[in-house]
Amino acid sequence: MIKIAAFSDAHFPKLVGIKELKVLRNSINNIDPDYVVIAGDLTEGEKESFETFLKEFEEIDCPKLICLGNHDLWVQSFEEATSLEKMEEFIEMGESFGYHMLDNKPFLEKGIGFAGTVGWYDYSFADPQFPIKDIENKILFYKGDTFAASWWNDRFYFRLKKRNPLMEMTFTEDDNFFVDSLKIPRSSREEDTYFTKLCHKHLNKSLNEIKDAKIKIAVIHHLPFEELLNIGREKTIESLFFNAFMGSKCFGELMIEKNVDICICGHTHKNFRRKIHGIEVYNVSEIKRGIKKIEI
Numbered sequence: 001m002i003k004i005a006a007f008s009d010a011h012f013p014k015l016v017g018i019k020e021l022k023v024l025r026n027s028i029n030n031i032d033p034d035y036v037v038i039a040g041d042l043t044e045g046e047k048e049s050f051e052t053f054l055k056e057f058e059e060i061d062c063p064k065l066i067c068l069g070n071h072d073l074w075v076q077s078f079e080e081a082t083s084l085e086k087m088e089e090f091i092e093m094g095e096s097f098g099y100h101m102l103d104n105k106p107f108l109e110k111g112i113g114f115a116g117t118v119g120w121y122d123y124s125f126a127d128p129q130f131p132i133k134d135i136e137n138k139i140l141f142y143k144g145d146t147f148a149a150s151w152w153n154d155r156f157y158f159r160l161k162k163r164n165p166l167m168e169m170t171f172t173e174d175d176n177f178f179v180d181s182l183k184i185p186r187s188s189r190e191e192d193t194y195f196t197k198l199c200h201k202h203l204n205k206s207l208n209e210i211k212d213a214k215i216k217i218a219v220i221h222h223l224p225f226e227e228l229l230n231i232g233r234e235k236t237i238e239s240l241f242f243n244a245f246m247g248s249k250c251f252g253e254l255m256i257e258k259n260v261d262i263c264i265c266g267h268t269h270k271n272f273r274r275k276i277h278g279i280e281v282y283n284v285s286e287i288k289r290g291i292k293k294i295e296i
Helices: 018-031 047-057 083-096 132-137 177-181 189-209 237-245 249-257
Strands: 003-007 035-039 064-067 107-109 112-117 139-143 147-151 215-220 262-265 271-276 279-284 292-295
Touching (some): 035 215, 132 237, 139 237, 189 249
Parallel strands (some): 035 064
16 A cells, blocks of 8 residues: 655645644655645745745655646745746755655656646636726625725735836835735736646656556646535635636646546645546645645
8 A cells, every 4th residue: 555645725824833833744754655645825026935844854764756836936026036936946955855746747656656746726716797907907896785806916915027026016005015016016817827728738747657557637727527616615806706716627638538537636735535437535734734645
């Protein structure tokens, strides 16, 4: 029997602190797994936090496999780097600490193959009740008891094009942050679609490289199947709007085509197991519930 210890969405240090990381590490040691899989959103995109995270699990004595998440690719306003450059930097850092970075290449050992990617979204999960212009803008305006708005933060922190940090807005106590923040250059549908295709191409190549594995496991941060939307989550106007940013159908279609046996994903902050088109899907993103043990 093969044991996998899997989790995602630690968002260190915002959601999970250093003490909780140590608890997670001890839980992994207690499982004594053959593999550790981390399915993205280790951090909020800070280099120092990523390094601290890696050091905490560095001594675990088994292959440690990582795919990055959308938060790991966030670029703050004072950084000149693009999200692709952040991705390359984190891949290099992970490998220097002895991790296997699935966003770079697949992993194959003793007939068990792992292929992975961040994933991303192309709006194929978008709920048709919302205008596409609002989805592209990543901001939902709605009326409840009071007028309100919600926005998807990739809008501000994911970017594939370089821009001068001096272009960013500056604020004073008298400024309306929300109104002024709308003027900040934002991510676009073109960028989302391009990056989704890039991740799809990488996953396709990786799955081809492990095609002869007895067990094929896909690791992806975002959701690959529409059937996984809203599991364990209340269906509110906000959650339905955010479905557009949960993942893409193209990844699930690829997993079916390549005869994937198991998919490990995250992103929704809920744990669940479902069988979709013959693929056992494990969402391992409810970090407060600890490490998920997957037995094959």
